[in-house]
Amino acid sequence: MAQISLTLPDGNARSYDAGVTPAAVAEDISKSLAKKAISATVNGKHWDLQWPIDQDSDIAIHTLQDEEQANELIRHDLAHIMARAVQEIWPDTKVTIGPVIKDGWYYDFDRKEPFTPEDLGLIEKKMKEIINKREPVTTEVWERARAVKHYEDNNEPYKVELIDAIPGDEPLRMYWHGDWQDLCRGPHLQHTGQVPGDSFKLMSIAGAYWRGDSSRQMLQRIYGVAFQNKEKLKAHLHMLEEAAKRDHRKLGREMDLFHMQEEAPGQVFWHPNGWTIYTQLQDYMRRKQRAGGYSEINTPQVVDRKLWEASGHWDKYQHHMFLVEVDESRDGENDDASAKNKDQTRINALKPMNCPCHVQVFNQGLKSYRDLPLRLAEFGSCARFEPSGALHGIMRVRGFTQDDAHIFCTEDQIQEECARFIDFLADVYKELGFDDFEIRFATRPEKRVGTEESWDYVENALENAIKAVGRDYVLEPGDGAFYGPKLDFYLTDAIGRVWQCGTFQVDPNLPERLGASYIAADGDKHRPFMLHRACLGSFERFIGILIENHEGKLPFWLAPRQVVVASITSEADDYVHEVVAELQAAGVRAEADIRNEKINYKVREHSVGKVPVILAVGHREVEERTVSLRRLGEKQTSVQDLSAVTKALGIEATPPDLL
């Protein structure tokens, strides 16, 4: 038999018969390793201990200590174990797929009866029994026809469909632990007992479409999380609790920022506190955009369908638009809505986006090449009839305002405008507390309009722009819009979640459809390009992100109530008002709290309310004209002169662009 040489991570090579398995190699190294081993990496590929090796290779044997491999195998085998547990408890359940995902796995089942939260406990218990049986995992490669027949005989139609979808030349690997069988490419643990039985948890039940297709069967999905050990599971569950504390819906209520109610689903009722954040942010963006060479405009909300038909949105997005039927015969005088005259009814749509209106502004009057690039910005209030299931607090809403702008320019201005925008956006993100962001560059999709030359040119322009400002990007081939490539900008929040906020899209299509043109230097009419761009996306969503990122403890300049001045004794009330007045004169949003409560009570309440600074004043402060300053999240206080504090807080309250 031919010999092969296997090189271990320490550089030592050993010689084996071809076809040796990692299990045998581990056994050869040491008995204890053989017992602890869970899998191997062979020439960079994750390898089952039972799979033969035919050629000279680098090999590393893994144990539960190797986090990446351990997590994958534990989660993977738990998916199978859970599927078996479910089928043992409810034998009529059909199995489908169960992949490993971040932090755990899921498995989709087809069963008539819905799973209940109590069922999760039952399943978990059964899973632990299976783990304790320590049954060996075995796999075999089967012929396709045999596997299909097997699943047909066992009434598992989803598996048959899966096999049909696997390319013909790939071997089908069958998996067993005990008598229970599944289709799976592996690799796997040696036996079920290698799964740490105390470091997984079933989390939730949810619906999911078969193969992700909303026209197909709805299955029941069970999610689980699993880790190498109990401590890591605990840490994960703790992290989930921490994330829940940041929920903007909860903080929005606690901080009295906004509310929503069923008469206006997906739309925000902003309260004074929340609207303060909103207007601060909007004022900030307005100043930045003005400085950045944009002209601010404002366009109508209710626009005749003709414009949407012309722009192409009617065809594609009609069902996602709020429509308004207007009976022109009423002419504002006839209050009887039932008297609607069909012939004179016009259909309007609430604008779901601003771009067609911006082209209308561009189209007024003749434009010269000297007017370009023309940067039109609007805090555009849009309405989209989002599917009910998509709504989520103020993050995904039906009524929102974008920090939108469209740049009309010539082809050879695209690169410059793109570079300019990236710098602009980087500056804004930095000032808003997000030092870093990722650029994803989406290029031409399969279905597209325009010539190859023009795609080449525009894609190059974007790529050169990114390079010109010295940034990296992630390429997303084929993800561009049908009319042009785009850049999306992602920022990472304090707990590692990634949010797409900014965007930059090149669009030669809409100017064409809506007949935009300018007179070029040659005296002829030309089509401008249109660049769609936004930094924050929508104010609603971005404020949601800010709230969650800061856990409600917003930067001072954005905090709705920046300072509360609290009296310790009612004899200090007059002084409290004096302090508040001075702070307000210095541009600080300050409030008085002279309620008949102890200072402990006031401190607690305003801490819970995320007020960044509490100034407490009692007899001493009144006499010395000082304040006792306490910052949110800190325990210690410091007594300082009123004038010094007023000055310092006045500076702190200044938006970053005005410092």
Place this chain on the structure above:
RNA sequence: GCUGCUGUAGCUCAGAGGUAGAGCACUCCCUUGGUAAGGGAGAGGUCGAGAGUUCAAUUCUCUCCAGCAGCACCA
């Protein structure tokens, strides 16, 4: 939109076929207290909406609305 769950006081939640309860918040009184809840009293609810079953429905059934989780969607 789909699957499942939920909807009771401002908030968080308990409850039961015979028209409701707690804690916090709120109002008033006592207390003037030095940095995360001082004490007492009071007020507050067509139990998401509509229909059905029943002598009787907030409780059971159905429909609708909204919310939550996930899926699908996200110009």
